[in-house]
Amino acid sequence: MTIRWYPGHMGKAQEKMAEAIRKIDVIIEVIDARLPLSSSNHQLEEMRRAKPCIKILNKHDLADPAVTKAWVRYFESESGVSALPLSARLHADAKQLIKLCQKTVPHRGRPGWPLRVMVFGIPNTGKSTLINTLAGKCIAKVGDKPAITTCGQQIDLKNGIVLSDTPGILWPDMSDQNVAYRLATSGAISASALDYTCVGLFAAEYMMKRYPELMMVRYKLSELPESPTNMLELIGRRLGCLMAGGEIDVHRAAEAFLRELRSGKIGRISLEEPPQTSEEAVSEEEMSSE
Ligand SMILES: Nc1nc2c(ncn2[C@@H]2O[C@H](COP(=O)(O)OP(=O)(O)OP(=O)(O)O)[C@@H](O)[C@H]2O)c(=O)[nH]1
Ligand SMILES: [Mg+2]
Numbered sequence: 001m002t003i004r005w006y007p008g009h010m011g012k013a014q015e016k017m018a019e020a021i022r023k024i025d026v027i028i029e030v031i032d033a034r035l036p037l038s039s040s041n042h043q044l045e046e047m048r049r050a051k052p053c054i055k056i057l058n059k060h061d062l063a064d065p066a067v068t069k070a071w072v073r074y075f076e077s078e079s080g081v082s083a084l085p086l087s088a089r090l091h092a093d094a095k096q097l098i099k100l101c102q103k104t105v106p107h108r109g110r111p112g113w114p115l116r117v118m119v120f121g122i123p124n125t126g127k128s129t130l131i132n133t134l135a136g137k138c139i140a141k142v143g144d145k146p147a148i149t150t151c152g153q154q155i156d157l158k159n160g161i162v163l164s165d166t167p168g169i170l171w172p173d174m175s176d177q178n179v180a181y182r183l184a185t186s187g188a189i190s191a192s193a194l195d196y197t198c199v200g201l202f203a204a205e206y207m208m209k210r211y212p213e214l215m216m217v218r219y220k221l222s223e224l225p226e227s228p229t230n231m232l233e234l235i236g237r238r239l240g241c242l243m244a245g246g247e248i249d250v251h252r253a254a255e256a257f258l259r260e261l262r263s264g265k266i267g268r269i270s271l272e273e274p275p276q277t278s279e280e281a282v283s284e285e286e287m288s289s290e
Pocket of ligand 2: 142166
């Protein structure tokens with residue numbers, strides 16, 4: 001099934017943000033640490049007009065730590081970009097971000113000269129959670145489904161920083177369906193725009209290849225089944241997703257599997273790795289020919 005999801009409020013929000021960015025000093029792009037490139041909005045590059053950008057690899061607590069390290073190196077090689085892995089619910093992590101904002105734009109953050117920060121990102125990456133942690137109170141509505149925030153708001157942190165919360169926006173053209181399926185696996189796409197069985201099969205295939213041990217431990221298997229379909233059936237049996245008559249309900253099994261994967265119950269996982277630089281590719285080739 002082809003995944004497409006671009007509700008009307010996203011286009012309108014993007015137009016407003018492109019205008020509002022003129023009066024912003026630094027952009028925080030909140031991306032998902034488990035799929036940093038697929039969850040980066042490529043439209044931002046044009047919108048940000050060379051303004052500094054801090055990429056927050058959020059939900060760091062759910063991602064594979066070694067892969068996240070490689071992603072930080074990857075993003076920091078871009079001009080005007082810094083990258084910081086964090087968990088938006090942690091106050092200590094939020095403090096680190098405040099310091100980085102102040103270091104990035106040292107000439108602002110004084111009375112009459114607030115440091116103006118826009119928190120930007122695709123749906124469900126944790127923008128509102130981050131704002132609440134930074135503010136030290138619950139100002140922005142948070143929820144475990146995409147498109148919780150549909151219109152922006154400004155928050156004065158009273159420490160020289162003014163934040164703008166924004167609705168999560170995607171892009172109209174989802175021609176790269178691998179990206180769309182990774183987004184759906186992470187929970188960034190509305191359930192109404194996807195088929196759980198298709199996304200569950202995609203995720204099961206990936207997990208069987210990339211994290212076979214985690215799958216075997218979580219679902220108490222001595223070896224992996226032959227196919228992703230068999231995997232979902234096994235998961236359905238383990239989690240009790242049965243129809244009347246005892247047959248496995250694969251749709252419910254896929255939904256339950258995705259819930260476990262998203263919440264970290266299977267383990268810390270990354271859904272993609274940074275593209276290799278040409279130097280890395282050459283050194284790997286040299287090693288394998290030795
Ligand atoms: N494990 C984990 N969950 C997080 C983290 N940050 C946010 N979440 C959860 O992710 C879900 C989405 O968080 P929100 O803050 O509503 O995300 P958002 O980016 O504002 O979403 P939209 O408003 O829909 O664009 C919620 O269930 C949060 O509790 C984190 O660092 N780690
Ligand atoms: Mg929000």
